[in-house]
Amino acid sequence: MFKFVPWSAASAPGSTTPGLNVREVSDSVQEKVPGAIIVEGKACTPKGALHVNVYVLAPDKKPLMPTTPRRARVWLKQKQARIVNRTPFTIQLRSEPSSRYAQHVRVGVDTGSKTVGVAAVAHSKVLYQAEISLRTEIRQSMDHRRQYRRERRNRHTRYRPVRFNNRKRSSDWLAPSLRSKADSTVRAVVQVAAILPVKQVRVEVASFDTQQMQAPEISGIEYQQGELAGYHVREYLLAKWGRKCAYCGRAGLPLEVEHIVPRIRGGTHRVSNLTLACKTCNQSKGKRTAEEFGYPEVQARALKPLRDAVHVSIIKTWVIGTLPSLLDQVPISTTYGYETKYKRLKRLELPKTHYFDAVAIACELGETVVPGKVWYQYRCVARGRYQLYNGSRSEHKVSGPKKVCGWKLFELVKVNGHVGYISGRRVSGRFSVKDAVTGKLLVDGIGHKKLVRLARAAHGSIVHMNVVQ
Ligand SMILES: [Zn+2]
Numbered sequence: 001m002f003k004f005v006p007w008s009a010a011s012a013p014g015s016t017t018p019g020l021n022v023r024e025v026s027d028s029v030q031e032k033v034p035g036a037i038i039v040e041g042k043a044c045t046p047k048g049a050l051h052v053n054v055y056v057l058a059p060d061k062k063p064l065m066p067t068t069p070r071r072a073r074v075w076l077k078q079k080q081a082r083i084v085n086r087t088p089f090t091i092q093l094r095s096e097p098s099s100r101y102a103q104h105v106r107v108g109v110d111t112g113s114k115t116v117g118v119a120a121v122a123h124s125k126v127l128y129q130a131e132i133s134l135r136t137e138i139r140q141s142m143d144h145r146r147q148y149r150r151e152r153r154n155r156h157t158r159y160r161p162v163r164f165n166n167r168k169r170s171s172d173w174l175a176p177s178l179r180s181k182a183d184s185t186v187r188a189v190v191q192v193a194a195i196l197p198v199k200q201v202r203v204e205v206a207s208f209d210t211q212q213m214q215a216p217e218i219s220g221i222e223y224q225q226g227e228l229a230g231y232h233v234r235e236y237l238l239a240k241w242g243r244k245c246a247y248c249g250r251a252g253l254p255l256e257v258e259h260i261v262p263r264i265r266g267g268t269h270r271v272s273n274l275t276l277a278c279k280t281c282n283q284s285k286g287k288r289t290a291e292e293f294g295y296p297e298v299q300a301r302a303l304k305p306l307r308d309a310v311h312v313s314i315i316k317t318w319v320i321g322t323l324p325s326l327l328d329q330v331p332i333s334t335t336y337g338y339e340t341k342y343k344r345l346k347r348l349e350l351p352k353t354h355y356f357d358a359v360a361i362a363c364e365l366g367e368t369v370v371p372g373k374v375w376y377q378y379r380c381v382a383r384g385r386y387q388l389y390n391g392s393r394s395e396h397k398v399s400g401p402k403k404v405c406g407w408k409l410f411e412l413v414k415v416n417g418h419v420g421y422i423s424g425r426r427v428s429g430r431f432s433v434k435d436a437v438t439g440k441l442l443v444d445g446i447g448h449k450k451l452v453r454l455a456r457a458a459h460g461s462i463v464h465m466n467v468v469q
Contacts, residue, residue: 051373052465053127055090055195056081058097063197065102066127087455087463088128088376090195102197108362109203110340110354111185111316117354118188120196121362124369127196129355130376132188132461133439138177157393174318182318184380186326187459189319193327200331201323204361205316207337208235228342228365233257235338237276240306246298247281247290258282260290260302272303335361373468378461379436381410381421405429405448410457412464415450418442421462422451436464 053066075081081091103122110117120128244251258277261267290298323332344360355375404425420442424432432444
């Protein structure tokens, strides 16, 4: 019998719906619930519940529009629905809904080499926003593996049959480190499509549109045609001048768009008359041209348009190529970074995070949305340890236990006030925990009794719900 009990009265795991029970809860009470997947205390503010979307699936697992915690609670109580996932909180209806009406849900993807942002927007509301930390240690661990293998070749080890006929690379082969990142990015989008009726996906491919930008350099369209064009030119100039001051070459300081032949001397707003300079250089140059200022090479370089400077990265190509086959009949479109930046800063007025970038990507130009109050944080982790043999002659088959003192690898835990995941376990019961956000070592050799379980790893990642600050 499903019963809604307050946190303090929760006895067995699964008897409450933590994602829904967003009433006032103190941290200490939450931590005592054994095995429960805890909604972070911050999500339960004393003033009331934060609006957390509850994702709804039809009986055939097709996603419907999300609902409110209140309605979900009623459905669960009346046994009209069952829980399928706790983070993000997802329920499945037991009988066919009266209507399958769905809004035009658009998904924005901010790809990156370390972090991916994903957001879903519909009807001026953010329905879902998440950040995915990708695995960055694959190259390193493969180097380790190669070293071990080389060592083994020089030792007297047991006989292994030769393997030489299985080394052919398929045409769509990607380096393992990139493959992992590309796959995780694709998976992040598929995950959204599993809980929301996605109608459109938009991926940011580069910071500016090379072709559109080359045309004005040649044909001479001026850059101050509209606010958005200014953003476009700026991104273009950043790439063209290598994010440095064209005169002193310093990087990492605010750069200004600078006219090589000053306006006052008849210089135009054309891109071929523009460069980037720091404030000091810009002021000391004054009314002089770059040549008079002592930099004829800047003047010469400005005239050459940037050709194919920004390649669409391998990961992005993979993502755009793979998504159509996985998301049936969902159009995949592309956008550029300058548009994202403009929308995020000027229309949405949101700070720089990967998930807000994704929100900006999902939005139409000029659209404003209500940002979500929570965001989901995924951290991609290995699915296991792959060492098969150990011993000086590689003679022992590794048969490590799945659980040590009841804990698995990569479980999400709370330790010393931080959220981390278990990265190493010793049979003695001493564990090491790494930070869930940065992947840095939090504590080493901590007793397993000091850990508080938050969630278990599933499908190669751990999830954590955060409150937007
Ligand atoms: Zn300078």
